[in-house]
Amino acid sequence: MVTTESSLRRTFAIISHPDAGKTTITEKLLLLGRKIQEAGTVKGKKSGKHATSDWMEMEKQRGISVTTSVMQFPYNDRVVNLLDTPGHEDFSEDTYRTLTAVDSALMVIDSSKGVEERTIKLMEVCRLRDTPIITFMNKLDRDIKDPIELMDEVEDVLKIKCAPVTWPIGMGKQFKGVYHILENKIYFYSTGQGHTIQDIDVVEGLDNPELDQRIGSLAQDLRDELELVLGASHEFELDAFLKGELTPVFFGTALGNFGVTQMLDSFVEWAPSPLPRQTDSREVDASEDKFSGFIFKIQANMDPAHRDRIAFMRIVSGKYAKGMKMKHVRLNRDIQVSNAVTFLAGDRANLDDAYAGDIIGLHNHGTIQIGDTFTEGEAIKFAGIPNFAPELFRRVRLKDPLKNKALLKGLIQLSEEGATQVFRPFNSNELILGAVGILQFDVVAHRLKEEYKVNCIFEPVSVNTARWIECEDEKMLEQFKNKAGENLALDGGDNLSYLAPTRVNLNLMQERWPDISFKETREH
Numbered sequence: 243m244v245t246t247e248s249s250l251r252r253t254f255a256i257i258s259h260p261d262a263g264k265t266t267i268t269e270k271l272l273l274l275g276r277k278i279q280e281a282g283t284v285k286g287k288k289s290g291k292h293a294t295s296d297w298m299e300m301e302k303q304r305g306i307s308v309t310t311s312v313m314q315f316p317y318n319d320r321v322v323n324l325l326d327t328p329g330h331e332d333f334s335e336d337t338y339r340t341l342t343a344v345d346s347a348l349m350v351i352d353s354s355k356g357v358e359e360r361t362i363k364l365m366e367v368c369r370l371r372d373t374p375i376i377t378f379m380n381k382l383d384r385d386i387k388d389p390i391e392l393m394d395e396v397e398d399v400l401k402i403k404c405a406p407v408t409w410p411i412g413m414g415k416q417f418k419g420v421y422h423i424l425e426n427k428i429y430f431y432s433t434g435q436g437h438t439i440q441d442i443d444v445v446e447g448l449d450n451p452e453l454d455q456r457i458g459s460l461a462q463d464l465r466d467e468l469e470l471v472l473g474a475s476h477e478f479e480l481d482a483f484l485k486g487e488l489t490p491v492f493f494g495t496a497l498g499n500f501g502v503t504q505m506l507d508s509f510v511e512w513a514p515s516p517l518p519r520q521t522d523s524r525e526v527d528a529s530e531d532k533f534s535g536f537i538f539k540i541q542a543n544m545d546p547a548h549r550d551r552i553a554f555m556r557i558v559s560g561k562y563a564k565g566m567k568m569k570h571v572r573l574n575r576d577i578q579v580s581n582a583v584t585f586l587a588g589d590r591a592n593l594d595d596a597y598a599g600d601i602i603g604l605h606n607h608g609t610i611q612i613g614d615t616f617t618e619g620e621a622i623k624f625a626g627i628p629n630f631a632p633e634l635f636r637r638v639r640l641k642d643p644l645k646n647k648a649l650l651k652g653l654i655q656l657s658e659e660g661a662t663q664v665f666r667p668f669n670s671n672e673l674i675l676g677a678v679g680i681l682q683f684d685v686v687a688h689r690l691k692e693e694y695k696v697n698c699i700f701e702p703v704s705v706n707t708a709r710w711i712e713c714e715d716e717k718m719l720e721q722f723k724n725k726a727g728e729n730l731a732l733d734g735g736d737n738l739s740y741l742a743p744t745r746v747n748l749n750l751m752q753e754r755w756p757d758i759s760f761k762e763t764r765e766h
């Protein structure tokens with residue numbers, strides 16, 4: 243039962259450059275997911291109308307669905323988990339960690355622009371784990387680049403083979419639809435149906451004379467073009483896709499809700515079910531009976547109405563059942579979890595059970611950190627979910643000194659999310675904030691004001707870089723603490739850290755203290 247449930251899971255994220263259409267396609271995926279969900283319950287009624295009202299409800303909630311981090315929906319007997327990658331400009335470690343929690347990715351490309359910079363970076367991250375990638379060439383209702391050139395660009399820039407699965411007929415105002423190479427069917431596009439589930443309008447077979455009747459001379463052009471394309475491109479191979487070496491390519495328009503269905507149909511079929519994950523001692527397989535999972539993301543005040551902190555866990559094996567006991571491995575403590583939440587297209591709901599591949603939310607009261615492992619008793623630690631050392635530092639100055647407590651609370655809670663780190667130096671009452679990207683300082687100032695009612699400003703401080711300190715030898719560590727005290731601090735999670743005023747200083751310290759490790763990333 244556990245194995246079957248988990249094998250139905252498809253857990254993925256969308257990677258794209260801003261404005262390529264991630265939000266739009268997400269909404270269409272949810273729409274398609276909903277239709278299936280309701281097909282059994284609204285028998286006999288015109289499904290189109292229901293889809294429309296669903297859509298409007300969703301449109302109203304757009305603000306929520308856009309910021310929701312995880313969306314789950316059923317599709318073709320599968321359960322799809324879609325993880326949102328953060329939208330802000332900084333390429334953040336948050337994105338990196340989200341991609342450690344998925345088994346595949348959907349790459350959305352604006353076909354009028356081709357491969358853009360953020361997509362390149364995200365692909366680099368996917369490549370670290372050979373994540374299988376499915377490609378959607380979007381915005382076919384506009385004037386786009388030549389489709390053959392688009393595929394060449396993906397192959398050259400992103401170093402992945404392309405296998406076209408659908409092929410576009412025309413573009414922009416002349417966009418007629420797509421030919422499905424594997425099904426040998428032509429799907430016709432009609433405008434103005436972006437907000438509904440479309441009736442499928444299909445002609446079977448490329449050589450069908452009906453095709454010539456419907457699109458005239460374009461039919462022969464299509465046949466000629468396809469001969470060229472199929473000769474020059476790769477054929478779809480499941481194995482190469484699963485190894486991350488080849489990406490199936492689909493064409494369409496998210497805004498027009500066209501071509502998305504064909505992509506999603508194949509996606510749930512081909513994308514891998516939950517993959518095994520490495521720990522410090524062994525690999526854990528999704529089919530194992532015993533529950534295990536890791537935390538890849540923490541978000542404070544996610545929903546202003548709840549004002550709580552949610553830790554996002556990817557279940558790696560077994561089953562979560564409401565009320566179960568799990569071991570918090572880092573703290574070596576059993577906890578009983580009865581109020582894990584799930585995320586259903588914008589709403590959150592209390593959850594009775596969940597399986598490998600699912601993402602569940604745990605209420606965090608400060609005891610959970612990014613990278614933490616939870617099991618049914620085994621003392622293992624999932625690997626590869628790092629906290630990177632921040633590279634930019636500011637002293638935090640309160641505008642209202644009476645708010646010191648609220649400030650510290652806010653900084654610590656926001657640090658749990660992983661994009662910033664707060665440091666409390668040993669020898670002063672200052673608070674120093676470290677961040678990986680410069681934008682984070684603005685984000686923190688804004689959120690402190692909105693969520694914690696604290697006004698603060700940031701000032702320059704002479705810290706160049708930070709390292710986490712580890713040492714097995716307690717005596718040695720004590721000596722080091724005595725000598726280096728003026729540059730030592732505790733981070734938000736009470737971990738010992740060294741704040742180096744310069745690189746030269748750091749190098750000197752490392753030479754002088756060879757048995758102390760100065761860590762650039764902190765893996766829990």
Ligand code: GDP
Pocket residue numbers: 258259260261262263264265266267380381382383384494495496497498
């Ligand atoms: P995101 O930044 O990747 O989430 O992109 P959005 O989904 O917000 O889309 C950016 C803009 O492109 C919006 O104005 C969308 O309406 C538009 N857009 C998205 N998909 C399409 C499409 O298929 N065709 C056209 N013409 N516009 C699209």
